[in-house]
Amino acid sequence: MTTVTSWTAANSRRLAREERRRRLGPLGVLTHVALLIWTLLVMVPILWTFLASVKSEDEIFGDAWSLPATLRWDNFARAWEQAHIGQYMLNSVIVVAFSTFGTMLVGSMAAYVLARYPFRGNRAIYLLFVSGLAFPVYLALTPLFFVVQNLGNLPVIGPFIGLNTHAGIVLVYIAYSMPFTVFFLSAFFRTLPTAVGEAAMVDGASHTRVFFQIMLPMARPGIISITIFNILGQWNQYQLPLVLLQERDKWVLTQGISDVSTAAGYDQDWSALFAALTIAILPMLVVYTLFQRQIQSGLTSGALK
């Protein structure tokens, strides 16, 4: 690009801007004001939390908008170690990694078969899955607790999938993610062309191979959407772990944060609470900002299907 063209480009951009301003007049300004107001509404509470996370106890209970005299990074150390936020975060990562992977594997298998293989009972199974979309989870909570409890008494595998086990809650997450995953992905598999798969079958590929090597790659956009959907949904779960994980060292982040907020009342360690909140919020915002395009399109296309 030469200087001349870039000058022209800049110039024309400026002209366009002036043109726009002339046409929009005060209304355009108002538009920006409205958008800015909401931006502030969203950002201010979050930034205020970040600010409080480096304040001392006295500063937190003093003027809400004062700046900290010195940056108290030790709040983070306390939140991470004493309040176990590090442990809870790790637990969340482990649980969500396995449960989302499991959900996608099992869910796409079911969705694929239900979408592409007509057989007696296909419709019934599909409806069984999809009907789960309308059930409030609170109804199932009590019995679910006992189901998991009793599964814990099974020989051999029991100790791994009972209450207070991460494998147990992973299985529960997978099961409760089935309705939406199957519903969305089977709709997606139906839209895929059949020709490629059929050709591979003629060449002697097995049904399983066709699924893993041909259909699954073709369904990538849908898979990504629903993966994001499930990661966010399972990461943010509060109700199920509240009931199924009672031992502190097994807790996930959402439980940890709400406990820190109770504990702060007794220990008078509010600065650690704000640090803990920051630890919970910041990584999510960073990851989201990096993948915002995929996340936004993933979530909204999931919703609109």
Added chain:
Amino acid sequence: MIFNRYRRGLFIISFLAAPVMLYLVYVISPYLQAFYIAMTDWRGVTATPTFIGLDNFVRLFGDETFWKAVTHNVLLLVLLPLITIVIALFFAFLLNVGGAQGVTGIRGSKIYRVVFFFPQVLAVAVVAVLFQQVFRPDGSGMLNGPLMALGVSPIGFLSDPQVAFWSVLGVMVWQAVGFYVVLFSAGLASIPRDMFEAAQIDGAGRMSLFFRVTLPLLWDTVQVAWVYLGILALDVFAIVWVMTDQHGGPDWSTTVMAAEIYRNAFQYSRFGYASALGVVMFVFTVGFAILSLRLSRRERIEY
């Protein structure tokens, strides 16, 4: 041929076995048991709960706290979708067709969209704790601090029963709007540009552009949003349980069905009664689903 059929059958079974098993064990069987437990006086431990028929349901008719909770859910069901959709539509419109000549996006729309979406990626429990602090009733609260500096007496965002419910609603709207801005933006993006241009050539102003072109074309998306937000309003739990005083207070002013179910089950150990409340919640949720399907024209799943 027979071999192929056999292979096909085996494939279907092997692919469906795991998901169906998991689903039956963890989802379907608990729901079914809940209907039975709702007709017992089970308090959680006795091996053989007593069957008491519909007693729990008779009892819940006189349970004022529960009906308060239902009222709150219904209020949320009306207000949450309404407010969220209006705000989100407004911003989506500004972002996408609020620009030059009313048909292009506004400058910086990408950044706005990213920021608006932030609350959506935060866990509800985290948001609840965050706003507990924002709403603190003294000068150290993010909102009351400036208010008191201005000489206004502090607002009991969470401690005044007349205000607390609106605080809950406000936080829910705060968290939801971003998602629907993006959702509606996606909807708007799929509307051909010449529709707007044509309308403009016909001399349509911004207002009529919105009501005569944008809204009708987005109507399907708005309906989807309404159903989502409705379910969200019926299902609300974490925000109330974590954020409000006395888990749904003060004075039951913010309690919701899910909180009452949880309270009765895991605090009063009235598992039978809690399940009966769960059945009522189930009826409401399914009722809402049926109603909204009936009102909308989307009678079938398209595929």
Added chain:
Amino acid sequence: MPHTPHISRRELLRGAALVPVAGALAACATPAAPPAATSSSAPVATSAANPLGVPADKPLEVWIFDGGFGQDYATGIHQPLFKSKYPNVEIKHNSTKEITKVLQPRFAGGNPPEVIDNSGANFMDFGALAQDSQLQDLTALLDAPSWDDPNTKVRDTIDQSVIDIGTYDGKFSVLGYVNYIHGIWYSQKAFRDNQWQIPKTWDEFLALCETIKKSGKMAPFTYAGKFPQYLYEPLLTMAAKIGGNEVLVNIDNLEDGAWTAEPMKTAATAWAEVGAKYLMQGTTGLDHIQTQTAQNKYRVAMLPSGSWLENEQKSTTPADFEYGMFPIPDVTGSDKLPYGTLHTQPGENFIVSAKSPNPQAGMEYLRAMLSKKAAGDFSELVRTLTVVKGASEGRKNSPGVESASKAITEAGANVVYYRWNNWYGPLKDEGVAATGELMAGRLSPDKYLERMQKKADEIKNDSSIKKYQRS
């Protein structure tokens, strides 16, 4: 994440119709019998050295409520003492601030831990536990020789009210370890500096509030507005003082009209006046720590609390603050109970789970706690009296403990208590909600009591809730 119910009504109903069929195949998991307690399999012989028959090497799980007293007393005092006698018993120590959230599911699941300090704002409903036969009968503990002296039974080392209050269904099953003494707490230094006098009558109390308010130095009164149970305590104690112990007995027994009785009206009206005139600004939104810290900063003069207060506030209390407490003043001039009447309640309630693997060791743990050494060390560490008679004699006591033990000596036999809040969880929650409204002026005293009476009647008529009686 939102769910999408995009299915037609017909399909939904068809789906629902299929559900029962599938359910029949699903794992049947509704109330299975809890795993048989292994404890019964091999009873260990009892002996003079081991009166409760504790197995020598079976682990013991202990859960401590990590609140005002922290948990150091358990790991630093009680557990070493227990270990000194049973070196091979592994103690699994745990602590939490939310007992119910953490442990209720374990009870429901039939695998509860042995020893639980069931305390804090979210303790488990004792009534429900008793009804489900979850509580170990501690009579054997009472009849065992005490840790210190083989010739004295444990029963004789503690106050009789502890046994009365801890008895459910005729079985002593809850051990209140700490003797909580309720009253109005203040800073002796602040009162001295300002020449404020301890009020002996309610009129003097109101006059004092007025004086403090006018002085502009601090607000007269506050309470933990987020947890209005801190306020129904002095209200009920006042009603008992006016109308006698039977006021509280009737409330506990869910008698008709117990809440709307005349002494309750007087007490509710008196406190509503305090709520209307003398509360620190913002009280309703503050929790106990925030209000207590405000008192430490001399922003408010008085608040109702119990003898755990001094310890709870130790990190924010100025060195010369000097906690003190006074009893509910005389109200009518013809109060049934004399000046000095106190509400004392054994608190920090320890239970042993009947269905835990090793209840014998659980009881033995309590026996160790009730030794003079354990109780005395405890009092010194956490600045609170225990129920063990004479355990803190000859020890260095803090001003708050000193003031409280003086009050308890003066009260003599004039002590009252109530149990409805432990027996009936839903009634307690209603009390919490309604008392907040009374103090905020949104409920009149009459309406307040009517509301409580209505809830009490509801519970009385609810056949699914087990009822308790006391005298």
